Amino acid sequence: MKTRVIQRLFLALLIIGALVFAAVPVKAQIGQPYAQVTGVRAPVFAGPGTGFWQFGALRRNVITPISGVTADRQWWLSETPIGKGYLRAADVTVVGGESVPVVDPGVIGTITTGAANVRSGPGPEARSLNVIQKGSQFFVIGRQPDGSWIEIRYRYGTGWVKASLTSLGGGTSVSVPSTEGAVAIADSNSAKLYSGPGTQYVVIGTLTQGAVLPIIGRSTSGRWLYVRSDLGEGWLSANSAITRNYFGNAPIISAEETGAQEDFTAITRTGANVRTGPGLGFQSIGAVPGATEIFILGQSADKGWWYAETPVGTGWIAKSVVKTPRDFSKVAVIP
Missing domain, CATH: 2.30.30.40 (SH3 Domains)
Structure with a gap:
């Protein structure tokens, strides 16, 4: 009889120990601050904003480690079971959050018009890759030197968006790296630089093959590019150059504006x-x-x-x- 009591007591202790062990592992396994989903589900966003794309959701009571928080403490950065992303503070209960660092997500942009084309390059002639709607958010990873186009990372990869269709915010600064501007490369040793957009204008000089010339304007037809060179500023036929990072977005400049002199x-x-x-x-x-x-x-x-x-x-x-x-x-x- 005494033996049975001891056995039952031992079994009860084992069960209690197992229950305690089962309850502790989540915290012990995480070993750092964590968030627990309190609602029915918690969407995981690619960035700290509801305009970012979602790549999944966590169910109620799921516990996930957190590694950072936004400056306004409205978003928690977590390495979730479905990938690294941001959780809304309203969707989770956080334990140990006071010890996690504030994270800077970088420069964030938002589409402010009805829709915007994402293009393969910085200009209206670049191929359209996709269209994103008003309110969509993205990470800004670069910009043109004049700020007219920005390079973004969005749901489907990277691309370029016209800056006037967006607003920028987020991060500690709205400063983003400037990508190389549009340039023309002289494709022969006979490429001539003219004072105006046409062969009827005075020749300023002959360019060296391979000369890299920043594009600062274009003719109305786009057949002539106004460039900066060692010979000074002048006009180069688009047929005499290979362009890089140029998609027709240079401003239209008239011959009169550049002081063109016809060659008579x-x-x-x-x-x-x-x-x-x-x-x-x-x-x-x-x-x-x-x-x-x-x-x-x-x-x-x-x-x-x-x-x-x-x-x-x-x-x-x-x-x-x-x-x-x-x-x-x-x-x-x-x-």
Whole structure:
């Protein structure tokens, strides 16, 4: 009888010990501050905000370790059974939370318009990868030097969004790394830099193959790029360059804004006299042979004579003996 009592007592102690052991392991196994789900479920968000994507949810009473908290203490960072993410403070009860550090999630952006295209590069001509809706949140990982486009990490990977469609916040600073701006690379040793967007403008110089030129503007058609080079700022044909990080987003700049000067260089067909006035009755200041290069400065009112810079001086030369490479009708009339 006594033996049975002892056996029963021993069995009871074993059961009590097992129950105690079963109750303690969760905390003992975690060995650090933890959160316990108090509601029916607790969504796990990719970032500290309800606009971030969810990658799962924890059921009621699930316990998970926490490693950080946001500055406003509204979000707990946890290595949950379904991955590392953020839990809302309202969905969990936290034990030991006072000892966890404040985490900086980095710069967070939010779409503020109805929808925004996520593109493969920083510009309207870049391929659209996806569309994200108003209120969607994402991490900002880079930006264009002028701040017009930002690079983001969102639910489906990374991409670029127009900055004006977003608002930035979160983190300790809204400073984000600047990615390399749009550049053009001269693809030959014969690529020329012009003073305006076209071959009719004065040539500033010839570029070295491989020269990397920051793009600071473009023509209305997009066929000419306004670039910065060792020769100064000028226009480069898009056909003479390979572009990088450029998706048509450079501002449109007119030829007038850049001080473009048209090239009115012409060549004499035959030998000709250069005169003090627009007519055969004016005195000759000298003669130039055929195939001489002259620079046109103006034309006579009757459109029969060019006023030009020549090797023998500046004067008037008959149009009939001059070959022009294109239409020079816009040249100013000199009374």
